[in-house]
Amino acid sequence: MEVWLQLLVNGISIGAVYALFALGYTLVFSVLGVINFAHGAVFTCGAYFTYIFLGGVVGSNGLLAAQKLPVTFPLAIALVLAGLTAAMVGLLVETVAFKPLRRRGAEPLLYLITSLGAGVIIVNLIQLLMGAEAYALPSNILGSMPAVLALGHGLQIRTVQLLLLLVGGVTMLILNIWLNQSLSGKALQAVAEDATTARLLGINSGAMIQLAFAIASFLAGLSGGLVALSVNIGGPYFGISYGLKGLGVLVLGGLGSVPGAMLGGLIIGITEAFVPAKLSAYKDAVAFAFLFLVLIIRPQGLFGKPPIEKV
Amino acid sequence: MFDISLFVLMLLGALLALAVYLPLRAGQLSLATPGFYTIGGTVAALLSTTVPELGGNEQTYPLTSVFLELMLAIPLVALLAFLIGKPVLKLKGIYLAIATIALVEILRVVLLSSPWFGAAVGIFAIPQPFEGPEGYAAAFAVLLGITAWGCQRLETEPLGREMAAIRNDELAARCMGVNSERVKLIAFVLSAIIAAAAGVLAAHFFNSWSARQASFDASITTLAFVVLGGSRTWLGPVIGGLVLTALPELLRPIGDLRLIVFGLVILLGPIFIPQGLIQQKRS
Amino acid sequence: MIGSTSLELNGLSVRFGGLQALDQLSFSLQQGEIFGLIGPNGAGKTTLFNVITGLTAATSGEVRWQGKTTAGLRPDQLCNLGIARTFQNLRVFSDLSCIDNLQIAMGCNDRRTALELLAIMDLQEKGTHIAGSLAYGEQRRLELVRALATKPQLLLLDEPAAGMNPVEKQKLQVLLNTIRKQFQLTILIIEHHVPLMMKLCDRLAVLNFGRCIAIGSPQEVQEDPLVIEAYLGRGA
Numbered sequence: 001m002e003v004w005l006q007l008l009v010n011g012i013s014i015g016a017v018y019a020l021f022a023l024g025y026t027l028v029f030s031v032l033g034v035i036n037f038a039h040g041a042v043f044t045c046g047a048y049f050t051y052i053f054l055g056g057v058v059g060s061n062g063l064l065a066a067q068k069l070p071v072t073f074p075l076a077i078a079l080v081l082a083g084l085t086a087a088m089v090g091l092l093v094e095t096v097a098f099k100p101l102r103r104r105g106a107e108p109l110l111y112l113i114t115s116l117g118a119g120v121i122i123v124n125l126i127q128l129l130m131g132a133e134a135y136a137l138p139s140n141i142l143g144s145m146p147a148v149l150a151l152g153h154g155l156q157i158r159t160v161q162l163l164l165l166l167v168g169g170v171t172m173l174i175l176n177i178w179l180n181q182s183l184s185g186k187a188l189q190a191v192a193e194d195a196t197t198a199r200l201l202g203i204n205s206g207a208m209i210q211l212a213f214a215i216a217s218f219l220a221g222l223s224g225g226l227v228a229l230s231v232n233i234g235g236p237y238f239g240i241s242y243g244l245k246g247l248g249v250l251v252l253g254g255l256g257s258v259p260g261a262m263l264g265g266l267i268i269g270i271t272e273a274f275v276p277a278k279l280s281a282y283k284d285a286v287a288f289a290f291l292f293l294v295l296i297i298r299p300q301g302l303f304g305k306p307p308i309e310k311v
Numbered sequence: 312m313f314d315i316s317l318f319v320l321m322l323l324g325a326l327l328a329l330a331v332y333l334p335l336r337a338g339q340l341s342l343a344t345p346g347f348y349t350i351g352g353t354v355a356a357l358l359s360t361t362v363p364e365l366g367g368n369e370q371t372y373p374l375t376s377v378f379l380e381l382m383l384a385i386p387l388v389a390l391l392a393f394l395i396g397k398p399v400l401k402l403k404g405i406y407l408a409i410a411t412i413a414l415v416e417i418l419r420v421v422l423l424s425s426p427w428f429g430a431a432v433g434i435f436a437i438p439q440p441f442e443g444p445e446g447y448a449a450a451f452a453v454l455l456g457i458t459a460w461g462c463q464r465l466e467t468e469p470l471g472r473e474m475a476a477i478r479n480d481e482l483a484a485r486c487m488g489v490n491s492e493r494v495k496l497i498a499f500v501l502s503a504i505i506a507a508a509a510g511v512l513a514a515h516f517f518n519s520w521s522a523r524q525a526s527f528d529a530s531i532t533t534l535a536f537v538v539l540g541g542s543r544t545w546l547g548p549v550i551g552g553l554v555l556t557a558l559p560e561l562l563r564p565i566g567d568l569r570l571i572v573f574g575l576v577i578l579l580g581p582i583f584i585p586q587g588l589i590q591q592k593r594s
Numbered sequence: 595m596i597g598s599t600s601l602e603l604n605g606l607s608v609r610f611g612g613l614q615a616l617d618q619l620s621f622s623l624q625q626g627e628i629f630g631l632i633g634p635n636g637a638g639k640t641t642l643f644n645v646i647t648g649l650t651a652a653t654s655g656e657v658r659w660q661g662k663t664t665a666g667l668r669p670d671q672l673c674n675l676g677i678a679r680t681f682q683n684l685r686v687f688s689d690l691s692c693i694d695n696l697q698i699a700m701g702c703n704d705r706r707t708a709l710e711l712l713a714i715m716d717l718q719e720k721g722t723h724i725a726g727s728l729a730y731g732e733q734r735r736l737e738l739v740r741a742l743a744t745k746p747q748l749l750l751l752d753e754p755a756a757g758m759n760p761v762e763k764q765k766l767q768v769l770l771n772t773i774r775k776q777f778q779l780t781i782l783i784i785e786h787h788v789p790l791m792m793k794l795c796d797r798l799a800v801l802n803f804g805r806c807i808a809i810g811s812p813q814e815v816q817e818d819p820l821v822i823e824a825y826l827g828r829g830a
Contacts, residue, residue, distance in 0.1 A: 114578050288414075
C-alpha cells in the first residue's frame with residue numbers, strides 16, 4: 001500500500017511538470033493549429049537561465065567561459081526570471097519562424113520545419129556559449145529546508161518534488177483562471193475557436209498569437225527550471241526527450257485542450273512512475289506505447305474533438 | 312579534393328528523403344522512416360556478425376551475403392510496416408506524425424535497452440563487402456537509381472495519380488473510387504522498404520550500428536530534406552537530401568557555427584522558397 | 595430496364611448527437627429518371643447524399659442499391675458499383691491537370707477517353723491545365739465530367755447550378771438531359787433553384803427537418819399544402 005502511494009506521489013510530481021510543459025504546446029496549437037517544435041529548446045533555455053540566475057558559473061568550454069552574473073537571485077525570483085527570459089526567446093521564435101508563414105497562410109508542414117530550425121539554432125547557440133558539459137545546480141538553493149520530507153506512514157517526498165508539484169499546480173490554476181475569467185484570456189479562446197470571426201469582432205489575432213507564444217514559452221522556461229532543480233542539466237540536448245514527452249502528453253490529452261494537457265501530463269507521469277525498477281530502462285517506451293494505444297482506440301486523444309469534415 | 316565518403320552519406324540522405332517523400336506524396340506525414348532504417352541496419356548487423364557462414368572465405372564480405380540480408384530485411388520490414396500501417400494510417404495529419412514519432416521512440420528505447428541488439432554501445436565490427444568507399448558509393452547509387460526510377464514510374468501510373476488525389480482531397484478521391492486505405496498502406500510499406508534497404512547498406516558502411524540511428528532528430532532532418540528540396544516531384548527530395556547532407560560537412564571550416572548555420576538554412580528555407588528548390592512545372 | 599427500381603431508401607434515419615438529420619426516409623428512384631431533392635438549408639439533403647455514397651453511416655434503416663444493402667460499403671466500393679457524385683463546395687483535385695482529374699476517376703491511363711469526356715463539357719482545350727486555375731464555371735463542369743468518368747449508373751448532383759447565371763442554368767438543363775440519355779443515367783439532384791427543378795425533374799421530394807414531407811411530380815409537389823407551409827411559413 002505504502003509503496004503504491006509513494007509511486008503515486010512521485011508520478012504526480014513529475015506529471016505536473018509534464019503538464020505544465022505540454023500546456024505550452026497546446027496553447028500555441030489552439031491559436032495557430034500547428035506544433036511548435038522549438039518548444040523543447042525553449043525549455044532547455046529555461047533550465048540554463050535558472051542556473052545563471054541562481055548565480056551559477058559558466059563552465060570552461062563555451063564562449064562565455066567562467067562568466068557569471070554579478071548578482072545571485074533567490075530561487076523563486078530566479079525561476080520567474082528564467083520564465084520571463086524564456087518568454088522573450090519564445091516571442092523571438094514566433095517573430096522569426098512563425099510570423100512570416102502565418103502572414104501568408106502557409107501549409108502547416110512548413111511550420112514544423114521552421115520551428116525545428118529555430119530549435120536547432122537555440123540548442124547550438126547554448127552549446128556555443130555554455131559548452132556541451134552538464135551543469136549541476138547549486139546544492140544550497142533550498143536554504144535550510146531538508147532534502148527529503150517525511151509525510152508519515154513511511155511515505156516521503158523530496159522537497160524538490162514538492163516544489164515541482166506546488167509550482168506546477170499553482171501555475172496551472174492561475175492559467176485556468178486567467179483563460180476563463182479575464183478579457184484577454186477569453187479573447188485568446190475566441191481566436192482559438194475561430195480566428196476569422198474573432199478578427200471581425202475586433203480582436204487582434206496577431207497579438208493573441210504572440211501572447212500565446214509568450215505564455216507558452218514562460219511555462220516551458222519555468223518547467224525547464226523545475227526539471228533542472230530535480231535532475232540537473234544534462235547538456236544542451238537534454239530538452240529533446242522532454243520535448244518529445246510533452247508532444248506525447250499533448251496528443252494524449254487532445255490537441256488544443258487545456259484540461260487534456262493537464263490530465264495527460266499526470267497520466268504519463270504516473271504511468272512512468274509505476275514502471276517496475278527492473279524495467280526502468282524501458283520507462284520512456286512505456287509512456288509512448290501508452291500514447292500509441294490511446295491514439296489507436298481514440299484518434300482525437302482524451303479531450304480532443306473528433307474531426308468533422310464538411311462535405 | 313572530393314570526399315567519396317561524404318558522397319556516400321549524401322546518397323544515403325537522398326534515399327531516406329525519398330522514403331519520407333512517398334507517404335507524403337499521398338498526403339501522409341509519417342516520421343517512421345528512421346525506425347525502418349534502423350531495423351534494416353540491425354538485421355544486417357546481427358546477421359553479418361553472428362552467422363559465420365555468411366562470411367565466406369574471401370578477405371571481403373561476399374556481396375551475395377549482403378543481398379541475402381536485403382532479402383531477409385525487406386520482407387520483414389514490409390510485414391511490420393503492413394501491420395503497423397493498418398491501424399496507424401487511420402490517423403490524420405499531425406496525429407499520424409506524432410504516432411510515428413512515438414513508434415520510433417519505442418523502437419529506440421527497446422534497442423538501447425536490450426542486450427540482444429548491442430544495447431547502448433551497439434553492434435561492432437560489421438564486416439565490409441567493399442574495400443573502400445567507392446564500392447559503397449556504387450551500391451548506394453544503384454539503390455537510389457532503382458528507387459528514383461520507381462518514383463518516376465509513379466508519375467505516370469494510376470497508383471501515383473491516386474496518391475496525388477489523396478494528397479489533394481482524400482474525401483473526393485474516395486468518392487471517385489480510390490481505395491485510399493490501400494493506396495496509403497502501399498505508400499507506407501514502399502517507404503519502409505526503401506528505408507530498410509538503405510539501412511542494410513548503411514550498417515556495413517558505418518561498420519557499427521546502434522539505436523542512435525533512430526533518433527527524433529533524424530526523423531525531422533529527413534523531413535527537412537523533403538521540404539527544402541521540394542515535395543512535389545521525386546527530384547526535390549533527392550536534391551534536398553544530397554545538398555543538406557553535404558552542408559554541415561562543407562561548413563566544417565567554420566567550426567561550432569556550422570550547426571547554427573544549418574539551423575538557419577532550415578529556418579529560412581520554407582520562408583523564402585516555400586515550394587522547395589525543385590518546383591513543379593505548371594502548364 | 596427503364597422503370598425498374600435502382601436506389602431504394604427503407605426507413606433511413608441519421609442522428610448526430612441531439613440532431614435528427616434524417617428521419618425515417620423511405621422512397622425509391624426509378625431507373626432513368628431525374629429525381630429532385632428540395633428543401634430549406636439544413637433539411638438533410640447533403641446528409642442523404644453522404645449516406646448514399648458511404649461517407650456517413652445510417653443510424654437505422656438502410657439504403658439498397660440494385661437490390662442489395664449498401665451498409666458497410668466504403669465510398670470507393672460504392673463508386674465502383676456505379677454511384678458517383680459531385681459536391682456542394684467544388685472539390686476538384688485542384689493541384690492536378692484536368693486530364694489527371696479524369697484519369698483518377700477512370701482508374702486507368704486512357705488519355706483519349708479523358709479528352710473525349712472533356713469535349714462533352716467544352717473543356718477539350720483545357721486538358722493539361724491545372725484544375726485549380728480554371729474559372730469557377732469550368733471547375734463545376736470538370737467536377738461533373740469527373741463524376742461521369744467513373745462510369746456511373748446513378749449520378750448525385752449537389753447544387754450543380756450554384757453560382758451560375760440564368761444562361762448557364764439554361765445550358766446546364768440541356769446538358770443534364772443530354773448526358774442522361776447518352777450515359778443512361780439515373781440522376782438524383784439537389785438544387786435550390788425551383789424553376790429549374792420544375793423543368794428538369796421527373797419527380798421531386800421535399801425534405802424539411804430530415805423528413806420527407808412531399809413526393810411526386812413537380813406539379814403535385816408545387817400544390818402540396820405542406821410544402822407551401824414549409825417554404826412560406828404557417829398561415830400563408
